[in-house]
Amino acid sequence: MDDLRTREWDAIVIGTGIGGGTAGRRLAEAGLSVLYLEKGRDLGDADLPALGLDSRDPETRLANGAWPRLLEAQLDGAWCELDGMIGAGVGGTSAFYAATLERPERHDLESVEGHPHPTGGWPISYDGMRPWFQLAENYFYINGEVDPLAPNGAQLLPPVLPLPASDAALISALQRTGMHPYRTHIAARFLPGCESCFGRRCPRRCKMDGRSAGVLPALETGRAALIDRCPVTRIEADGARVTGVTCRRDGQEFTLRAKRYVLAAGGLASPSLLLQSRSETWPDGLGNGNDLVGRNLMFHLSEIIAIWAGRSRGETGASRSISMRDLYFMDGQRFGTVQSMGLSAGFGEILHALNGRFERSPLRRLRPLRHGLRIPAMVAARLLGNAKLFVGVLEDLPYADNRVLSDPTDPDRLRFHYDISDELRSRRAAFRKAMRQAFRPHRAMFMGAAPQLNFAHPCGTLRFGDDPTDSVLDRDCRMHGLDNLYVADSSFMPTSNGVNPSLTIAANALRVADAIVAGLRPRLAAGGSLGY
Template structure:
């Protein structure tokens, strides 16, 4: 660590998830020397247990790659503690993701006229982003089928996968009912047993994530160095640029320097670090002269529905195979994608849903009736068998009042305020109605009655744009007012779109890497002429 602290790196990347791993790999391919800093451990290819649902001990959480503290949130005015599935390990949250990487739609990036209020939109349009989407699909070895509704289908680098009979039958049913299903775009090298790693950490590198598709190839180039268990406590900056990072590792405090810095700590971690890095030049926090850092927090709403496709048509298999975008944008409403989750539902899951509905009903005080729900759950399972679970990814939209509010006494404690807007509730009702209609005539059951935010998808807290008054980053994702600090995680997104954000994060990180390399070419050319 002491030797590393004496060096001035080309680029230091803070965070090793999708955004950090992708930008670091691309920078090394462009000839730059990169230092990766990761707060959590490098778990390598070790097989580690999953996070216990009631685990709150910071050291125990970090040992399995999870963020050390749960999240404190004020949701619709009520305080609660939640586990947002935020990763803290080499690979970040992507170590646990479901590896579903899909492009947003053209209208997502090209205009903002369907939003409830002006946002400034996306300064970089779909066509400009297309080469980076294609590059990200190659980096992450995406397999699947083209969306039949896409006027310019993606040319995926990996061939489609073999599907179980139950999925083939259900896709045929959806086509007959007028839907347009296709094979989900997945970032994985499929080997026997790898289907079990989606939604959990993979120790065999079959799932392509920030580590396997980003950090490891960068390290293999010989131009990258990784320091794990390294906490960046502060970014030191003057009026125009970052001077250094203050980091702690194993009780030792060091100062690290580079020509360029990339912040990729996630939609909650990156704005938290910027707000903590106050000084005389930036009394409200880095990039926060217009009080925009941490605002416009978005997630996605997850609408989970169980579908019974009928017995005798192939036993339901837990596979993430089917996607459809028929409901993505309907009659001017921004809705989202519907995808199979790779999970099945039986007696226990049905009983859980019935209990939840009972507990929010007018009968909830009549507790003996709750026990009687076991019978209808058992009858439903006997008659219908196991169901496939599908999730609707409903787009969330930005509101300045939904924001990160860091705990000044605990840098590991993320705190945010979030209120579900009336327009989101209205779109949710439309989405649920359309989802149920899409699967007719099959039996269906929504798995929750109340809105379910996907806390693993925080985004928008450092939005990029052309106007510094309404954005934190410029179109190159460089912080307004700081000439050498860039951001490549989900916080850059002006809107959340109706798909998982991972591919968009990766594509943007690759784009930003090229911008950083372009800005450093004069310095690199001078160094080459001297040596």
């Protein structure tokens, strides 16, 4: 451990999720010495359930791979605590994710005729990102079917899991109504039974995440090392350069140093750490000269709908087989993808949805009537069988007042302010209407009425761009005003797009790593050898 602390590394990577794990692997494979710093534990191949925990005890939460404290949020003006399903351990949140990695669409990143982007696009085009999308798809073993609406999109391995008979029937039914379903893009090297690890830790490393596709391959190069249970409390800077990171482990505080630093603690934790890292040059937090650090916070909205489409005899469980993008961009409105969740809705889920409707009805004051909802829920479950749950991923857009808030008294507390805009409420209503229409041939019921923010998808809080007056990072995701600090997590995204962000994070992390490698190459004459 002393040797790890005293040497100067080519790169220190803060965080081991999709972004940090992938960036560190790319740097190590390029010949650089890399030190990973992880707040949580290295849980190895422990088989643990999803991140939702009943416990509020920080040690219990960390022992299970969850962020030690609940999130503290001001939502539409009201303060509350919530479990945001944020990971803290090697692999980060990705160790528990559902491994759905899909490319965004061209109009997500740039203005395209017929698909006007409301915020002006990204500083790098879709074609500029394409090489790293392809590389990320290789790193993460993405398998599935090509989206028929984007035949020149992802580079995929063929689907590994067989298609359940009921899903095949549902795909055929959707195709008959003019929809374009396809096999979901999954990051996995499947073994028998591995489909059960979606949403939980994978004990056999078949699911590809920040640990299995990033940290472990980096360590295997012999050029990377890992210190877990090592929260970074401060990033030290002298003028325009980061000089070190202050860490805490086993009750001791120490400073680690490198030529380059990659911040990948997540869309909430990265800006929070920067706001806490104040200096004479940066009195309001590193990179925060224009009060942009932590602003433009976005999530996705999740619209969950239960579909009763029939099930073949002997079929059990549910699969993550189906995605479709027919609703992604409709009538000038930015919606998103719709995909199966790998979950089923039985009596309990139906009763929960009916209770929600009751609470919004004129009968809600007649409390005894609520108990009668158990009967129709039971009848529906018996007559229709367990329904397949689908989720619509509704794009969120950036608003400067939605932001991460610093808490200097408690670095483990992640705080933010978020208001649901009128524009988002209007798009949500239109999206739900489009989803009902898409599944019209089947019995369907939304599993909630209130907007459901996906707190596991925070992004946009350190947006990248060419203009330092409206962005925190440059197009290489290097911080404006700090020439050796880069960001490789979801914070960089100017918009949230209409797909899960994981593939975009991984692709950009590879791009950032390549920019760092290029910057560390000695300036030799053409044909000279490279050294690090």
